[in-house]
Amino acid sequence: MRARDENKEIAIRQKAVEMIVKEGLDGLSMQKLAKAAGVSPATIYIYYKDRDDLIIQLALYASEKLTCTSLENFNPEMSFEEGMKLQWRNRARFFTENPTEMLFVEQIKHSQHYERFVEANKGHFKEVMTKFTRNAIKNKELIELPFEAYWSVAFGPLYQLIKFHSQGHSYANKEFHLTDELMMETLQLVLKALKP
């Protein structure tokens, strides 16, 4: 038996994500990807069933990486403020360290692939976050409200800030950069909203 060359797998994944972020989902061609990864087109089909499978697998992989990073040092028993601060920082750090992958996940989330993507995404993470919010409610650190409303207020602003940053948004001719300071300032507003 001949073993799979891990470098090839990584090259395919990396180049594919790069291509999609740079040229869009419609800019990803199997043959161009093969060339960019230094691999035969047929090789890609050893790793992935077809083009759609490639895209979804990559999205799941990247998303799991993000989820994993967001849970680093996290504990559902943490105080609400501490837990939220850690989640925000972990997510922002993932973005700083993997901007391309983050943009890729966001792109997939807003594409026609989202449905299959979200289906496969019901894992450990939801469980932990449920515990976290339940605990916070019990401790009167968080108001009671539907999970989706909580999530929207808790993380919607962070993702919007990241989007502004990654797109080099400018307002009144001043370019926007997301600093840890501004992030924590914004988080304080979010906490104010969510505390009883």
Place this chain on the structure above:
Amino acid sequence: MRARDENKEIAIRQKAVEMIVKEGLDGLSMQKLAKAAGVSPATIYIYYKDRDDLIIQLALYASEKLTCTSLENFNPEMSFEEGMKLQWRNRARFFTENPTEMLFVEQIKHSQHYERFVEANKGHFKEVMTKFTRNAIKNKELIELPFEAYWSVAFGPLYQLIKFHSQGHSYANKEFHLTDELMMETLQLVLKALKP
């Protein structure tokens, strides 16, 4: 001179947006679009320079429609709470009445086309919103903070809620539907965050 058939233009636009939302940017082919719109492929090129131009023009058109709707009955001199409530309701209404177009804009916003898209989007709207926030700050209804932070807290949650709704998100086996009541409840949280 022969006049352009407006119905054809509308059919092209509508079918293109539908196709993109349903099958993604990589699912949009000029020939399929022509067939769906009941038009010759060559006709599309009378209205649009090429495929990319088509996509961007459509995105700009839809986005302007959204912007316009969001400003209906809006006045930058309004009280902060009233103004925010109106913006949320207007945006939510646009989504309810034009779900496909809304999803389309969101998809483009998160695609490689965003840059060209945002460049052409610096119009009347920003001016009005700047007046609105300045006025609210002056009246001590809104804390002072960078525009991007304000926007993130003010509208990030709404867009996240809309996303949950449009994707038929479910939590604890309960499907999520965005009601006006929950929307207004969430808005109250956002206002709590943004008020001095």
Place this chain on the structure above:
DNA sequence: AAAATAAATGAACATTCATTCATTTAATAA
């Protein structure tokens, strides 16, 4: 060293792609 296995390949496949062009159609201006 030989056999066995699966990874890896490059050429090839039929399709589909975006776009063009010579021609026709319809509406206005003369």
Place this chain on the structure above:
DNA sequence: TTATTAAATGAATGAATGTTCATTTATTTT
């Protein structure tokens, strides 16, 4: 009515697409 103009067309183009397959290569097992 006739001339003029641009909209609209359908067929055609060559390039690029996703995927397959017979073959080769590298590694492990016997």
